[in-house]
Amino acid sequence: xxxxxxxxxxxxxxxxxxxxxxxxxxxxxxxxxxxxxxxxxxxxxxxxxxxxxxxxxxxxxxxxxxxxxxxxxxxxxxxxxxxxxxxxxxxxxxxxxxxxxxxxxxxxxxxxxxxxxxxxxxxxxxxxxxxxxxxxxxxxxxxxxxxxxxxxxxxxxxxxxxxxxxxxxxxxxxxxxxxxxxxxxxxxxxxxxxxxxxxxxxx
Numbered sequence: 003x004x005x006x007x008x009x010x011x012x013x014x015x016x017x018x019x020x021x022x023x024x025x026x027x028x029x030x031x032x033x034x035x036x037x038x039x040x041x042x043x044x045x046x047x048x049x050x051x052x053x054x055x056x057x058x059x060x061x062x063x064x065x066x067x068x069x070x071x072x073x074x075x076x077x078x079x080x081x082x083x084x085x086x087x088x089x090x091x092x093x094x095x096x097x098x099x100x101x102x103x104x105x106x107x108x109x110x111x112x113x114x115x116x117x118x119x120x121x122x123x124x125x126x127x128x129x130x131x132x133x134x135x136x137x138x139x140x141x142x143x144x145x146x147x148x149x150x151x152x153x154x155x156x157x158x159x160x161x162x163x164x165x166x167x168x169x170x171x172x173x174x175x176x177x178x179x180x181x182x183x184x185x186x187x188x189x190x191x192x193x194x195x196x197x198x199x200x201x202x203x204x205x
Contacts, residue, residue: 003062003063003065003067004033004067005033005039005060005062005067005068005101006033006039007108008101008104008105008107008108009039009100009101009104009105010104011039011040012040013100014031014039014040014097014100015040015041015042017093017096017097017100018031018040018041018042018093019042019043021042021089021092021093021096022042022043022044022045025089027072027073027074027086027089027090028041028042028044028045028046028072028073028074029041029042029045029070029071029072029073029093030042030045030070030071030073031060031068031069031070031071031097032068032069032071033067033068034066034067034068039068045073046073054073054074054086055071055072055073055074056071056072056074056086056087056090057069057070057071057072058070058072058090058091058093058094058097060094060097060098060101061098062101062102062105063105067101070090070093070094070097072086072089072090072093074086117201121198121201121202124194124198125195125198128191128194128195128198131187131191132191135184135187135188135191138180138184138187139184141180142177142180142181142184145173145174145176145177145180146174146177148173149170149171149173149174149177150174152166152167152169152170152173153167153170153171153174155170156170
């Protein structure tokens, strides 16, 4: 996980600069590779041995993604003890909240994109099924005509057409059954279409 994927370095720097101006301390945020993500204007890349440091790990989803290093260049002041630790904790808490909020927002946006893609796939599938349902309407109509014609021919054949009449009746039943199934499919598709429209409204 890379902190730069979901956090704006300039936004971090503004927060750190405001913090540095109010505390007199300096800070730098680095990623796991030691690359600088943001730092306060008073941070010096090199300092004398009297400077003290405090580190705070930046953790997102139980994974460390960076470190805040707080520098106190005046080791003789009270800031080197309890005040410096309190100021460091304050900055750490603020950065943690910001980073985790941005991370969660990024995750949510990705989920929305995935949901949008899946909704489009479902809509495409509904269109395909609707087309096949329309084809079933035509087959049902042909089955009814076939059954009617077969019944007429069976009646004309009289005694010799009994077996044919049975077949005609079965074809008619198939037409009725397929019509009922097709009607049920259309009803389900209608409900599914309405559900997808509601999901699109939420997007």
